[in-house]
Amino acid sequence: MTSSLQAALDPSAIAVIGASENPDKIGGRPLLYLSMFGFRGEVWPVNPKRDEVQGRRTVPRLSALSRAPDLAIIAVPGEAAVAALDECGEVGVKVAIMMASGFGETADPAAQAAERAMVARARARGVRMIGPNSQGLANFGTGAVPSFSSxxxxxxxxxxxxxxxxxxxxxxxxxxxxxxxxxxxxxxxxxxxxxxxxxxxxxxxxxxxxxxxxxxxxxxxxxxxxxxxxxxxxxxxxxxxxxxxxxxxxxxxxxxxxxxxxxxxxxxxxxxxxxxxxxxxxxxxxxxxxxxxxxxxxKGWRPGGRRMVAISNSGATCVMAADAASAAGLDLTP
The missing domain is CATH 3.40.50.261 (Succinyl-CoA synthetase domains)
Known part of the structure; x- marks a missing residue:
C-alpha cells in the first residue's frame, strides 16, 4: 500500500474544511462520525466563521494548523472546493476527499477541464485526491469515518x-x-x-x-x-x-x-x-x-477440483444444475 493511501485509510489527523455545527450537513456529519465511532487521531475543524464546531475549536484555514493533517475532507462546493484542494497542496496534506460534485460527471466541458486541472495541480504538490463527487470513506477498524452517508x-x-x-x-x-x-x-x-x-x-x-x-x-x-x-x-x-x-x-x-x-x-x-x-x-x-x-x-470453503454433484428431490433442478455446470466448464457427476 502506498503511504498516501495508508493516510486515507488510517490517518493520524483529519481536517474538515467547511466544518458545520449541524450533523445533518455534509460538513457536519463526518465530525459526528469521527466522535461517534471512536477515531483516536486528531480532528481539526476548519471554519473561518465560527470559533467552535460540535465542541471542537476551529481554525480559519489549514495554514493556521501547527502541522499538516494526513487527510483533509473538503466539504465546501464549487470554486471554494477547488481553492481548498490547492491549499491542501500548499500545506502538505497527503490525501483529500472532495465531496463536491459538478465536475467530470457533468456534460460541461469546462467542468471536466476544471477537474483535470485541479487534479494536475494537486498531484504536482504531492496530494492524492479521492473524488470529486465522493460520499467519503469508512474504516470501522480504526474509527476513521470521513463520510456523510446517513x-x-x-x-x-x-x-x-x-x-x-x-x-x-x-x-x-x-x-x-x-x-x-x-x-x-x-x-x-x-x-x-x-x-x-x-x-x-x-x-x-x-x-x-x-x-x-x-x-x-x-x-x-x-x-x-x-x-x-x-x-x-x-x-x-x-x-x-x-x-x-x-x-x-x-x-x-x-x-x-x-x-x-x-x-x-x-x-x-x-x-x-x-x-x-x-x-x-x-x-x-x-x-x-x-x-x-x-x-x-x-465460510472459507475451497473446491478441490472441477467435479461436482447435484443433490435434489427435483429432477428439474438437477437439469438446471447440469446446464449451469456445463456453462461454467464443470464436470457434473451423473
Whole structure:
C-alpha cells in the first residue's frame, strides 16, 4: 500500500474544511462520525466563521494548523472546493476527499477541464485526491469515518471481515446495510466518486492488503486502470482473499447512465468478463447476488477440483444444475 493511501485509510489527523455545527450537513456529519465511532487521531475543524464546531475549536484555514493533517475532507462546493484542494497542496496534506460534485460527471466541458486541472495541480504538490463527487470513506477498524452517508446512523456498524470499495456512494452503503441485516460485520466501505485521481481499482488494491479482511466486494462502473485491479487481484490471491465484483454498464443505456453518474467511461462487456475471469474475480449479476455470495465465501470453503454433484428431490433442478455446470466448464457427476 502506498503511504498516501495508508493516510486515507488510517490517518493520524483529519481536517474538515467547511466544518458545520449541524450533523445533518455534509460538513457536519463526518465530525459526528469521527466522535461517534471512536477515531483516536486528531480532528481539526476548519471554519473561518465560527470559533467552535460540535465542541471542537476551529481554525480559519489549514495554514493556521501547527502541522499538516494526513487527510483533509473538503466539504465546501464549487470554486471554494477547488481553492481548498490547492491549499491542501500548499500545506502538505497527503490525501483529500472532495465531496463536491459538478465536475467530470457533468456534460460541461469546462467542468471536466476544471477537474483535470485541479487534479494536475494537486498531484504536482504531492496530494492524492479521492473524488470529486465522493460520499467519503469508512474504516470501522480504526474509527476513521470521513463520510456523510446517513446509512451509518440507520444501520449501526460492526467491524468485521468484509471490505466494500465502490465508485458509487449508494453502492458503497446499500451492500453494507444488507450485510449488517444478515449479521455480518463490515470493516471498510469506501466511495471514490469520479475517480479523477485515486480510482476504485487503486483503492481496492490498498484495501486488499488489510490482513483482517476475508472478503472484498467491488462495485465498478468502469475499469479505467486495469493494472490496479490486476494488482488488487494479485494481492488478494497471495493471501487467499476472494474478490466479488458487480460491474454495471453492460448495455449502451447503462453505460450512458454511468457517464452521467460518476463520469465513468464504458468498457466492452465481453472484455470485462474475460479480464475478471483471468484474474480470479467472480462477477456478480446484481446487488442481491453480490450480498448473497458473502455468506458462502465467508465460510472459507475451497473446491478441490472441477467435479461436482447435484443433490435434489427435483429432477428439474438437477437439469438446471447440469446446464449451469456445463456453462461454467464443470464436470457434473451423473
Amino acid at each position: 446509512m451509518f446512523l440507520e444501520v449501526p456498524p460492526q467491524d468485521g471481515p468484509v471490505g466494500i470499495v465502490s465508485q458509487s456512494g449508494a453502492m458503497s452503503v446499500v451492500p453494507y446495510g444488507l450485510l449488517r441485516g444478515r449479521g455480518i460485520g463490515v470493516r471498510h466501505t469506501h466511495a471514490t466518486g469520479n475517480d479523477a485521481d485515486v480510482t476504485v481499482c487503486e483503492l481496492a488494491a490498498a484495501v486488499a492488503a488489510d490482513p483482517a479482511l476475508k472478503l472484498l466486494l467491488l462495485y465498478l462502473e468502469s475499469i479505467p486502470d486495469p493494472h490496479h485491479l490486476a494488482e488488487a487481484a494479485a494481492i488478494a490471491r497471495d493471501r487467499g482473499l476472494p474478490i466479488v465484483a458487480l460491474k454495471s454498464g453492460r448495455t449502451a443505456a447503462g453505460q450512458a447512465a454511468a457517464q452521467s453518474h460518476t463520469g465513468a467511461l464504458a468498457n466492452e462487456d465481453r472484455l470485462v468478463d474475460a479480464f475478471l475471469e483471468r484474474h480470479g474475480i467472480w462477477r456478480a449479476d446484481d446487488t442481491t447476488d453480490l450480498v448473497a455470495a458473502a455468506e458462502l465465501y465467508l
